[in-house]
Amino acid sequence: MSVSSDPRAPSRLGAAFWVLRQNPVTLIALIGAALLACVAIFAPWIAPFDPLQSGTGPALSPPSATNWAGTDQIGRDVFSRLIWASRLDLTIAVAAVAVSGLVGSVIGAFSGYAGGRLDRVVGRIVDVMMAFPLFVLAMALVAALGNSAVNIVIATAVINLPFYIRVVRAEVNARRGAGWVEAARLAGASHPQAVLRFLLPNVLPILAVQLSLNLGWAIINAAGLSFIGLGVQPPTPEWGIMVAEGATYITSGKWWLVAFPGLALTISVLCFNLAGDGLRDLLDPRTRP
C-alpha cells in the first residue's frame, strides 16, 4: 500500500484544464458554444437594428458597412435578425433537450434497472416511436397542437425521447449489478434511491454527449419546422424562416439571405456536437489525474 507524498486530492478545475489542453478541438467547440449563448443572451445590445424594422438600408442590398449581412426584401437588417434568431432557436433547443433529457433518462433508468416486463414494454414503445420518421412525427405533433414555440419544444422533446431512453437504459442495465449499487442498498437506499442518486449520476458523462449532440439536432429540427411553415411564424426572426424566405431570392443571386442563416445553423450544430465529445472526458471522474 503506498501513500503518495502529496495528500491533497487534485482539483477538479486542474483536471479540466488538463483534459482541454489534450483536446484543443473541444476547447474551440466549448468557446464557440459559450459565444453562441452570449450572443443569445445579449442580443438586444449586440444587434445594431431592431430585427423587425424595415428600411434599415435599400431592400435586398448585399453586405455593407451598415448592414453587415445585407438586407432582405423589405430592407430589414439580416445581421440583426440573425442575432435575435439565435435567442429563439437556442431557447427552443435547450428547453426541448432539457425536457426530453430529464424525462427520457428517468424512464430509461428505471426501465434498465428493473428489467423484466417494464423494460420490455418501454422497449417496444420506443421501437414504435423510432419506426416513425421522426421529423414527420414532429410535424404531426405541431400540426395537431398548434403553431407556437412551446409546441415546437414539446414536439422536439418527444422525438428525442427514444434516444435518451435507449442510452440511459443500456448504461444503467450494464451497471445495475455493480458492487457499489448493492452497497447503496446495504447502506439503506431503496431501489428508487439507488437509481436516482447512484446510477443516474454515473451515466451523466455518457448522457452529456447525447445532450450536446441533441442540442444540435434540436436546433436543426426547430429551424426545419419553421422552414416548412409550421411552428414559429414570420415576421419573427428565426433561422429556419430566414432560410425559407431567402430561398426564393437565391436564383437571382441574393446569396446572403440564405448563406448567413445557414452558416449560423451549421456553426451552432457543429459547436454543440464537438463539445459533446469533450464533455464526456471532462465529466468522467476517472479522467482526473
Add this chain to the structure above:
Amino acid sequence: MKMSPEVQAEAALRPILEIEDLRIAFSGRGGESEAVKGVSLSVAPGEVLGLVGESGSGKTVTMLAAAGLLERNGRIAGGKVRIAGQDVTRASRGMLRPIRGAVISMIFQNPRAALNPIRAVGDQIADAIRAHERVSKAQARERAIALLADVKFPRPEAQARAYPHELSGGMCQRAMIAVALACNPKLLIADEPTTGLDPTTQKSVMDLLAGLIAERGMAMVLITHDLAMAAEYCGRVAVMEQGLLVETGLPRRIFLAPRHPYTQRLVAASPTRGARIEDLVPPGALPALPAAPAPTIGRPHLLEVVGLQKDFGNGAKAVDGVSFTLNAGQSLGLVGESGSGKSTTSRLVCRLLDADAGAIVFDGQDLAATAEKDFHRSPRRSDIQLVFQDPTDSLNPRFTARECIADPLRRLGGLRGRALEAKVRETADLVSFPQALLDRLPHQLSGGQKARVGIGRAVCLEPKLMVLDEPTAALDVSVQAVVLHLLERLRRELGMAYLFVSHDLNVVRMMCADTLVMKSGRIVEAAPTEKLFTAPDHPYTRSLLAAVPSLDALKDD
C-alpha cells in the same frame, strides 16, 4: 527470416531470452516515470522461469517489452533485449513480426478478452499458423484440430467450430494456449494464465501447460503473484519489487530460505498450513490482535438459515436447500467453486435477494418474511453488512472515500454534520485508512486502500453479522495479509460474526473455526475447519484440497 543451420545450432546453446539492465519508462500526466529500473535476466532453452511479484512490480511490463508489445506511452529507456541471440531492443514491428509467434509467444490473464469473439477457435489457431507459415487452409485447419487435441479438447473436430462464448473459462484458456503454441515457439510467456479460474480448473490448465512445455522442450516464463504456483511449476524463480529484480534462485531456496527482506515478507504473507493471522505480517508492524472472545455455545444462534432456495429460472437451482447456523462472534467459512451458489447464498443472507423458500432467522426474527425491496427500512438493515470481492467495483466511482463511508451512516445511522464527520474519521482510524486520503475518489486509491474503505463502510454501523464475499481475492498477498489481520482484529474488537465466502482454502483455514463446502447449490460438507482440512469426508472437498497449490508441498519434500 530464415536462420542457417550453424546459427540455429549456436542458438540452441545460448539463452533464448536475454534481458540486460532493462529500463522502461512510461509517460503520463506527471511526466515520465520508470516502471522497470534495470532488470537483467535470462531464460535458457527448455527452462521454466517463474517471475513473481505484486501488482506494480513491473513483472508484466518487463515481459511485454521483451515481446515488443509495450503500449504506446511506454518506451525502453535503456538496456538490451535479445531473443535467440538477436538484439530486438529497438526492433521495428516488421522485424518483430516473424519473431512473435514463431520464437516467442504469449498467453494472457483473461483468455476471453484475448480471443476474437466473432471467430471460431479453430480458425483463430489456423490464422496464427498461416500468419507465419505458407501452408494451405486445409493443412492449417488440420494442424489446428491436432493442437486442440493436444490441449485436451474432448471433441477437437467439432469444437474447432466453437466460438469463445460457447466455451468455459478454462476451455478458453486452453484454446489460447493452442493459439500460442501454433507456430512451435521456443519461448512462451504466460501472464497469470489461471487467474480468475477455479482451483480445480486452474490445476488442470497448469498441469496441461507444464506437460506441453516439457514435451516440446520449450522454455516458459510464468508471470504470477501466486508463490505456491511458482514453487510448483517453475525450475527457477525471480522475484521483482518496484521495478527491480530482488532475488533469483531455485524455488526451494527462495521460498524456504529467502534472503531479501521483500521476499521474506512475501513468503511470510502467504498463508500456509498451521499459520496464524499474526504470522502473516512482520512482527511489530501492526498492533497485536486482542484476545479472541470466548465461544458462545449454548446461547441461541445469531443466524439460523433453514432450507434456503433460490432459482433464477435458468435450469439448475442456484441455491438448493441450504441450512446452517452461526453464533455471535464466530466465523464461518463458505467455500466452493464459481457457480456453486456461494455468492447467491451470501446475497440471500444479506437480504439483497429474495429467497424462493426457506427461513433466515436472525436474532430470533425471520428476515425472509420482509421483502428485499422493503428491507432497507428494516431496523435489521444495519445489523447485516457485506464486504465485496472487488474493491474497485464496489465503490461508487463518483463518491470520495468520505462519501462512501458517510452514506450508510447518514441513511441508517441518521448522523448529520459534525457527528457524521467525527464518525467517518473514527471509522477511517478503525480500519487504518489515512484521514488525509478521505477526499480521494476510488481511482486515486490503491487496491488496499479501497479495500479498507469497503470494510470501513461495512463496519461503521457496527453490524452483528458481516458477510465477507471473497474480500481479498483481488488483492496482493502482502495487502491480503494486512487486510485479513484487520478483519480478524475488527471481529475480536467488535464481536461481529463473519460469514467468510472464499475459494481460497488457505485463507479460510486461518480465518474460520467451521467451514461449509458448497457444490451445485447444496452444502456437501460442514465440519470444523481443521477436520475438514485433515480428514475431508466428501470426494469434492478432497478434490478442492488437492487442487490448491501451497508452499507446504516444498516443506514436505
